[in-house]
Amino acid sequence: MRVLLTGSSGWLGRTLAPMLAARGHRVTGLDVAPGDHTQIVGSIAERSVVDRAFADHGIEAVIHAAALHKPDIARYSRQAFVDVNVTGTLNLLEAVVAARHRRFVFTSTTSLMISQSIRDERSDRAVWLDEQSGPIEPRNIYGVTKFAAEQACRLVAEEHGLSVIALRTGRFFSEDDDTHRALSGENMKANELLHRRLTVEDAAAAHIAALEHDGPVGYHLYLAAAPTPFSLEDVVELGRDAASVIARYFPHAPALYAARGWMLPPSIGRVYDSSALCRDLDFRFATDFAGVIRAMERGKPLPFAHDADYVSPAAGMFS
Numbered sequence: 056m057r058v059l060l061t062g063s064s065g066w067l068g069r070t071l072a073p074m075l076a077a078r079g080h081r082v083t084g085l086d087v088a089p090g091d092h093t094q095i096v097g098s099i100a101e102r103s104v105v106d107r108a109f110a111d112h113g114i115e116a117v118i119h120a121a122a123l124h125k126p127d128i129a130r131y132s133r134q135a136f137v138d139v140n141v142t143g144t145l146n147l148l149e150a151v152v153a154a155r156h157r158r159f160v161f162t163s164t165t166s167l168m169i170s171q172s173i174r175d176e177r178s179d180r181a182v183w184l185d186e187q188s189g190p191i192e193p194r195n196i197y198g199v200t201k202f203a204a205e206q207a208c209r210l211v212a213e214e215h216g217l218s219v220i221a222l223r224t225g226r227f228f229s230e231d232d233d234t235h236r237a238l239s240g241e242n243m244k245a246n247e248l249l250h251r252r253l254t255v256e257d258a259a260a261a262h263i264a265a266l267e268h269d270g271p272v273g274y275h276l277y278l279a280a281a282p283t284p285f286s287l288e289d290v291v292e293l294g295r296d297a298a299s300v301i302a303r304y305f306p307h308a309p310a311l312y313a314a315r316g317w318m319l320p321p322s323i324g325r326v327y328d329s330s331a332l333c334r335d336l337d338f339r340f341a342t343d344f345a346g347v348i349r350a351m352e353r354g355k356p357l358p359f360a361h362d363a364d365y366v367s368p369a370a371g372m373f374s
């Protein structure tokens with residue numbers, strides 16, 4: 056397929072572009088910042104840029120990963136988020152409709168499901184989150200605009216018979232968390248693979264599975280995070296004493312962690328369930344927490360990327 060990949064200079068885009076090409080797709084990268092996989096430097100917020108991309112490259116399908124996201128909240132205005140995340144998404148949807156093509160994959164985020172109350176872990180148990188969870192009450196402009204973009208995808212898919220898959224993707228960023236500094240970056244990423252993270256390679260592979268999926272037309276939403284070892288029966292204990300639950304599933308984890316000076320999480324406030332994605336798209340994640348433990352046992356490199364200093368190419372691009 057001739058695929059337009061937005062956000063091609065970013066962390067996900069630069070991983071996804073070569074994987075798409077290896078599958079035989081002809082990829083045109085569009086990003087506001089230059090990059091090795093970006094053929095068109097321009098903004099999706101400008102309809103003329105999007106229309107020209109379709110006209111010049113015979114685009115048949117879109118993977119829309121470009122966005123201003125959470126770290127950008129500190130850098131940009133709420134209006135910039137609306138322009139890029141909402142107007143930009145609508146521009147791409149309108150272009151797909153005008154070109155009479157149907158396939159659209161949207162990179163959404165689990166972040167939009169996290170209300171202030173979930174964020175603050177006000178419940179005495181872990182919140183189990185899947186595609187049916189609600190109400191959706193995003194706690195910041197990133198979540199608000201991603202949710203609006205999802206709704207634009209749903210509306211246009213229903214009105215025009217598009218086939219849109221939105222992937223509410225968990226964390227895959229390589230940099231340190233900008234709000235939690237208590238644990239080392241690698242310790243935190245390993246912990247998060249239990250319940251809210253995936254590798255960037257798995258995020259890219261899930262997008263390819265969505266692109267190539269021959270499912271029914273309409274709007275389809277999936278959560279994408281590494282398969283959790285936990286079940287619904289664990290939610291109370293996860294809230295009270297997550298380390299004990301983890302030790303039950305992974306008896307070697309406490310000693311392996313202690314050897315590195317790492318800490319297991321004392322409590323876990325949310326769990327993302329991506330079983331619908333695995334079932335409907337016949338998708339298998341390559342990396343989960345069990346893979347981390349295996350690597351630690353064998354003295355192998357950890358199976359995820361960590362780059363404390365990564366900064367988005369979009370930094371400094373907007374006012």
Ligand SMILES: NC(=O)c1ccc[n+]([C@@H]2O[C@H](COP(=O)([O-])OP(=O)(O)OC[C@H]3O[C@@H](n4cnc5c(N)ncnc54)[C@H](O)[C@@H]3O)[C@@H](O)[C@H]2O)c1
Nearest residue numbers: 062064065066067086087098099121122226227228367369
């Ligand atoms: N990083 C994560 O952990 C995470 C988690 C969930 C969802 N997501 C989503 O994944 C997608 C990719 O994120 P990433 O981590 O690769 O971020 P990133 O910042 O590395 O990449 C995003 C890219 O979008 C580009 N971009 C921004 N505004 C643009 C515009 N107006 N026109 C064209 N390009 C523009 C940026 O230049 C950048 O290259 C985003 O949609 C993000 O919301 C990311």
